[in-house]
Amino acid sequence: MNVKLILSTFLFGGLIIFNVNALPASLIERDGDTSLGTWQIVGESGVNAMHAFLVSARKVVFVDKLEGNALKRPDGISAISAEYDLDKNEARPLSIYTNTFCSAGAWLGNGTLVEAGGDNGDANFRSGRQTVRVYDQSIGDWYELEGIMPSMRWYPTMLSLPSGNVLVVGGSKAATGINKEAINNPTYTYYPPSGTVMEDYPLQFLAETLPNNLYPMVHVMPNFEGKPIIFLHANQRSISFDLGSGKVVFEYPKLPGAFRNYPLTGTSVILPLSSIDNYNARFMICGGNKAYEITSEGEASCGILDLMAENAEWEMNDFGGTPRVMPDATFLVDGTILFVNGARTGFAGYRKGGGANALWVNENPVLFPVLYDSYAKTFKPLASSIVPRMYHSVSTLVPDGTVLVTGSNPQGGVSLNVKYPTEYRVEIFSPPYLFSNTPRPNIISLQTFEINKERIKVYYQQIVTLIVQVAGGEPSFKASLIHHGFITHSQNMGQRFVWLDVVNVWMDTTVTDQYIVTVLLPPNSNIIAPGPSFIYLMNYDAPAYSGVEVLLNEQPA
Template identity: 65%
Template sequence: MNIKLISFAFLVGGLILINKHVNVNAFPTSQLKARQDPGTLGAFNIVGNSGVNAMHAVLVAPRKVVFIDKVEQNQLKRPDGVSAISSEYDLDTNTAKPLGIYTNTFCSAGSWLGNGTLVEVGGDVVNGNAYRSGVQTLRLYDTGVGDWVELEGIVPSNRWYPAMLTLPNGNVMVVGGSTAGAGKNKPEINNPTYMIYPPPSGKLVDVPLDLLTTALPYNLYPIVHVIPNSEGKTLLFMFANQMGIQYDLDAGKTLFNYPNIPGGIRSYPLTGSSVILPLSPTDNYNPTIMICGGNKDFEITSPAESSCGRLELTTANAAWEMDNFGGQGRVMPDSTILVDGSILFVNGAATGRAGFRSGKGANSIFVNEDPVFTPFLYDPFAKTYKTLAASTIPRMYHSVSTLIPDGTVLIAGSNPQPDVTLDVKYPTEYRVEIFTPPYLYTQIPRPHIISLQTTSIDNNRINVNYGQEVTMIVQIKSNGSPPSLKAAIIHHGFVTHSQNFSQRYVYLEITNFWYDSTTPDQYILTIKLPPNPTVIAPGPSYIYVFNYDSPPLSGAPVLLTQAT
């Protein structure tokens, strides 16, 4: 369905009102869909070098991505000459500069505070004289300063392979992990607790969580998402192994157990990927979780899981709706929500599990094999998969994928060995690729955002509030008829180990839509933001507008906050 605007207009003070109520609620959920692509399969382009292996990736500004690695002998050096383990990657120059981390970040996690500060927690024990232990370290990245501050030893227990989540109140939650490294978790090193930062009581404390004991040994990097609700409760979907629960964080108790997902294991090291499908006001932001890939067996020759499950989280007695993951099994896939609401599945292996190779040189045995080079594009409305253009770079253990505000996708990483190794079949990978999705292949000129709330878009975050109606000026080359627009707000998240912590996509209502007759091809939109922070957490996000007949606009950076 190609949505068309009502074909009437009248002049008001130099502005032409195209349709006073261009409202996403006018379109039933069943009629929402991913934007139609122009028939191409997209393309990969190698653009630069990450400097450090991209074990973790997070978009910190419209044209900057921060990578985080473990302690190893990267060629990029800190000012003191020691190999760096974090870099800032400039998307305009495709160059990386070292950042100042001095504790081991191996297999840590991250998420954003509501005030726009990035928090990164945990890691591994000391590894070499130039670095200190990171298992009880909390790190803060201030985008204004552009570097890290490390708070060593403040985390009350060791955290290796935890998950993290931005909460509706703007704090972050750190969930699970183990107290020491292992191929898979064990009772003696299990950390079946969570903590909140900043701490509500003034002191960081660990709170027990039964799921993290029940789900052993496959409970590392557990899946955690906020469940939207109109009551303002902090309800969480929490999942590990094959089992999920609904957890009331305010009351500190499990409300009920969801049915186990059929098929294989979905948690590290039989790693799958999860995503909350795009939320819409048309059905009161009814959430559906999708979990894909993994493996049935810890054996390295075991074929990866070729299934995905969808589950409606607030529907009574809901059951998993399963599919065949497009016909391709993947362990360690990455799932990235694109600007049009489609899901890009990329990276991963067709055999084995997450973990380092064993042995050296010709005797190396890789525990993940058969790299999957072809991404799949999933339409969450039609429930269909499309095979896209292939990469030439194997990206398996320690790979990442994240949406960039210009509508492309940054893909980097892959390092299935304990230290930098370049002379093996699957070497430490520093090449950065940009994948251009099919929706950007069109001859129609690309529109762009001029301003938001009368503030020019200059890569700085613009403060907006829940329920607020914001005014946006955009330039869209018209073909003679009004454009058919949709709007969305996206939080790009923090990516590591096939999980994108706090990633969220929400359709926005366009409540007014004007043509500015004083400026050619210029339109003024009024867009209504989500009603509360359970729909999308506070913090840095991007507002997008896209037209069914042209490429999407580059995202406008915003800091979503609670009105005071």
């Protein structure tokens, strides 16, 4: 192989500029206005998507509560979990036998998805309140560890930890609309446990933040000391907490405006991390509501908090000017955030009554997403869907750069001929960057492995090599690493975006339009937790045709 060195310098933030005056021409002529993105209904989910998580480059798993979905397991019982094939746009039933209602999920460092908690059973399903479920990728199905959690958890949060295990935190011990002291569960536990059994550890913060503390927002705090510190937000309060000592490290100022936790549901992310500012973490929280009232207008504000600042203060904005309760926040390949789904009024929960007199506790669906650029600090409204997506809806980035959006079921059972029916339609939203005039890169291999045949093992601080083809003149590459998380109830548990430093780019002179790109992976597991993630590449503003699925871990001794 003959190569020509294009660039040999270390640039932070993953951006290399070759020739800003000579962008290649469009490869494809497109009809219509695509500047705001496009929507397409592509299939049916089989079960309502109360939960969702990406299990490979072209497959997503959905999990529902107990209800009469038309998709059946082999034993004839309505399925409550399904694997959705993004190429065939077909769903196949999976095997869950305990009640998953309002549970949570996160990824182990070995690449296994763990889900925990739930509600009581019925004639066909056993109780899930103390159950841990494991999605076994080798067989493409679930197995269940019933009763192993030391306490009942409904509406807990889970988080992938730097250690490679997962945290299960908070929730209530019984189903409820608003949490109460009698059923509150102000504790946390780990799976797998350090000993032979799971144990609960006290978390006073969750005793102090009643009643709006269900699905607490939890994120790993970046640091270089290897400390197991997490950030938590519940009600209007935020703390950093050291899991090693079991003590609060710092309490942040009270968040202005609305409440943001279930049932006055907002959403949150840690904004893109970069070596440019030493992986400084900024927490962003958007939407919610001020009151547990059907007619109460959703919150049209976001708060941003610099978690590393000595005198941290909330920086508030108007969330693009649209009130929204139950929004979903999804990172796109370029580090922008797509806020989608939700309602203008009400709160998370089921309609009251039936027929023409039904009261919908979440109403006035917001049909258009907004795109947030954290560097420009701007919101941009994008093209509208035709499908209302409110309570129990989800969105997730797909490795081809699109966003899968599905779900919505603001009622206790399957109802199809009502104002807001149980939604099985799966939509794909194509963001504006897919319609750029810039040629999209095609990643051929990573570390000599063909991409997306299986997860490619990579390590912290490793420089990895991608073989990339892109037409149309000298490219300009930037790279990112995204953990897609576990999505439910407007919470994307563990979702993370980290810019990768592009180290070198060579032109392969033996192959037309082929380049060798080396990128540096993050320095440690506090920046992004070990486990499955995707490496993404962009040429100027155009993402590659697919990201690369990797399994990130510590280098073996």
